[in-house]
Amino acid sequence: MKPVRAFVAERAAAQHCAELVRRGPAPDEMLPALTRAGEQLARLLAAALAPLIGGEAPEMRALPAARGTADDLAALIAPLAANSLLGLGPQGTPLLASLDAGAVLRMVDRAFGGKGDAPEMLPVAFPLSAELMIARLETLVAARLAAVLECSHAPTALRRAGTLADLAPFAPGTPLAIQTIEVLEGLRAPWKLVIAVPLAALPALLGDGARAPSRPRPPHAADPAAAPFADMPLPLRALLVDMKVPLATVSALEPGMVLPVAVARAVPLHAGGTVIAHGTVGAQDDRVAVKLTRLA
Numbered sequence: 001m002k003p004v005r006a007f008v009a010e011r012a013a014a015q016h017c018a019e020l021v022r023r024g025p026a027p028d029e030m031l032p033a034l035t036r037a038g039e040q041l042a043r044l045l046a047a048a049l050a051p052l053i054g055g056e057a058p059e060m061r062a063l064p065a066a067r068g069t070a071d072d073l074a075a076l077i078a079p080l081a082a083n084s085l086l087g088l089g090p091q092g093t094p095l096l097a098s099l100d101a102g103a104v105l106r107m108v109d110r111a112f113g114g115k116g117d118a119p120e121m122l123p124v125a126f127p128l129s130a131e132l133m134i135a136r137l138e139t140l141v142a143a144r145l146a147a148v149l150e151c152s153h154a155p156t157a158l159r160r161a162g163t164l165a166d167l168a169p170f171a172p173g174t175p176l177a178i179q180t181i182e183v184l185e186g187l188r189a190p191w192k193l194v195i196a197v198p199l200a201a202l203p204a205l206l207g208d209g210a211r212a213p214s215r216p217r218p219p220h221a222a223d224p225a226a227a228p229f230a231d232m233p234l235p236l237r238a239l240l241v242d243m244k245v246p247l248a249t250v251s252a253l254e255p256g257m258v259l260p261v262a263v264a265r266a267v268p269l270h271a272g273g274t275v276i277a278h279g280t281v282g283a284q285d286d287r288v289a290v291k292l293t294r295l296a
Contacts, residue, residue: 025203027175031202035064035179043060044148045140045193046060048140052111052133054110063181065178068196069173070170070173076192078100080101080122080126082138082160083096083162083163089204089205092158093198093201093204093205095195097142098196100192104130107133126162138157139157141193142157170198175199177196177202179196237270239270240267241264245259279292280293
């Protein structure tokens with residue numbers, strides 16, 4: 001027998017506020033966050049590039065990040081450039097880092113003792129010496145990107161090429177987020193570092209875009225058996241005798257005089273002026289030793 005009845009709601013269903021059910025920021029809304037990340041990257045790279053361009057840190061300026069396409073990217077990057085494709089995070093999100101060829105060749109000239117000049121007519125392809133410099137710059141940029149994006153591991157170098165067409169970093173039609181950083185070396189014409197990443201990957205790379213400072217870790221006791229504390233030398237001092245002598249006796253001291261002393265039963269052991277333990281005096285392996293009996 002199946003009774004037929006109407007079901008009535010016991011209470012109103014939960015109604016979530018808009019703040020709880022709203023979606024994260026759209027990729028286009030992440031462009032200001034990418035600009036802020038570019039400004040951080042510029043500050044880190046300025047000091048890192050100084051040894052390669054003569055010892056003085058260049059002036060670096062991050063331009064506002066913009067949405068673009070492969071055609072926009074090709075308009076920004078010269079026919080010959082140091083183009084490196086990096087993989088970010090566990091998913092291997094592709095990121096393009098491109099440096100002007102003239103800047104790379106000036107660094108190579110300076111590395112070989114020159115004044116840091118590049119040829120007026122750039123070559124069709126990079127020489128082997130430039131390839132070595134590009135590998136060094138690639139590592140340098142990847143490490144700073146890891147710091148800016150708070151990655152646990154540095155981005156992985158996937159491949160590099162002198163021309164954007166040979167590298168083919170992104171699938172045709174992929175919307176891109178493009179960050180350009182201008183580099184000024186004294187009176188030289190500015191050159192640029194171009195960073196490009198698929199627009200859809202920005203929320204995963206930059207979080208919610210707030211780039212809030214990381215929360216401080218809760219305080220915890222330092223492990224004395226772990227580095228760098230384990231190898232730190234710490235003098236210990238065992239006070240065998242602590243006696244008071246009248247000033248008249250001290251003023252009359254002379255060689256051969258015998259002062260009767262009594263060694264304390266509980267010898268204090270000091271570390272940095274603090275008593276950390278007590279012990280008794282004995283011998284071990286024909287040497288005077290202190291056997292710990294109590295920790296302070």
